[in-house]
Amino acid sequence: MRNRLSFYIPRQSLIHDLNPLTKLALVFTFIIVAFSSSWYWLPTILFFFGLVPLSFIGKVGKAFLRTTFRLLLPLFIFLFVMQSLFYPGGVTPLLSLWIFSVKLEGVQFAYLTGTRILVMVSSFLVLLLTTHPSTLMSDLTRRGLPGALAYIITSTLQIIPQMQGKANTIIDAQRSRGLDTEGNLFKRAGALLPLVGPLVFGSLVDVEERAIAIEARAFNAPCKKTSLIEISDTGFETALRWFFLLLMLAAIGSRIWLS
């Protein structure tokens, strides 16, 4: 499959070897701490001294920085332009141009919001870059997440590249029958019809076949299931997760009672 939907990069690293749940706990800790902290520079510090080193320990540093940059740059530009010009509490003008003036408070607010979003998105990236979606799902299933729910999530991730492939084949088949897919908008819209029918019908057939296939392999069996994929989990990691939980509670608590 050429186009894939998951960010996962297979590597041998300390981060890859961590239990998915530990990584998930780590992600939420980062996010909650970043959002609940009243210290202005904390999200920045979390990103540069927490997430960036983690991504390099996980040997996915380059992809991490590149993806973060691509995902967030447009958002940041928008955020800074809007907030620095129109932040309601802005009183200290930095520079003015015609009726617009950039306010210090706006820039500060944009920076804080921006870095918080940065921590949120990039910590999930660390998880996704180092964890195969099916590993995450089978670990969560083992811990009691309903199998049907896990199936819905993983199959959705898998189905999109598959549907893309199918759509391409259908377009090829119709072009072979003289369908003109190039040209003006009207023509292109008309060309969609012969695509939608086979795609929708084919997908419904696929879903049915898939349902039969997994049912034939005892998907709904009521017994306790074993897993083919062994996911390591150590006492140290359990302790680590409790520590993260405390950290999250502390962060939320400090937000509620200290400010």
Next chain:
Amino acid sequence: MRLETENLGFTYEGGVEALRGIDLVIKAGERAAIVGQNGAGKTTLVKHFNGLLRPTSGTVRVGDVLTSESPVSKLAARVGYVFQNPDEQLFCKTVEEEIIFGPKNLGFTPEKVEALVADALELSDLGTRKDENPYDLSPSWRKMVAMASIIAMDTPIIVLDEPTTGQDALNIARIANIVSTLHARGKTVITITHDIDFCVENFERLIAMAQGRIILDAPMAEGLAERDLLASTYVEQPQLTRLGARLGLARTVGKPDDFLAALQELRQ
């Protein structure tokens, strides 16, 4: 219409080299069967004939047109391509509408479209089923609908991708009849198949591919004799051919008639 590839090479995005230096000429009116193991590049090759894929290197010429310089919708008037899976192609409410789609796209007059559709319906035995929804038909009949929808386009060259897969003897006979009728009308028929018997009985030229190259290109009887070459791309000779060889017949046979004739000669 003549079909010609010159030093055709194709590499998929992601680096898989599917075709390497294919030189092939298929003359008007030939019946050529392309065989070879899975992944040998058969489908990739025929997708170049109607421009669905464009060469990474070399050229493909259909008649006087270079495929790299012509849109697929134009090439569709020259090369008809029946896909392996009919479900990827059918979308209309009735069989008849489905068959009309192709010739209508090619801009024929209503009278001509009507005549072509009637002919395709008859040739594929779909006359009594023309008002049914293609999806209510069995998979083997859907395959016939897909085939009829290309026949109706009246292209000088027709490519059949795995026409006999999953078909019973009756349907294979229908497809064989279509091939011979098209041949009698002077059309070029090219097939990709794993069904060596179908190949022997209905085609006169055998092209075997392996690893993106043509390893064998010969008249059917000569090609069949190349046991080792065929085996190298996981194609087994037909049972009759193997039996003939074991009996020590003077020549390679593929069809029952040839076999009996050669057996007579051996007796005398």
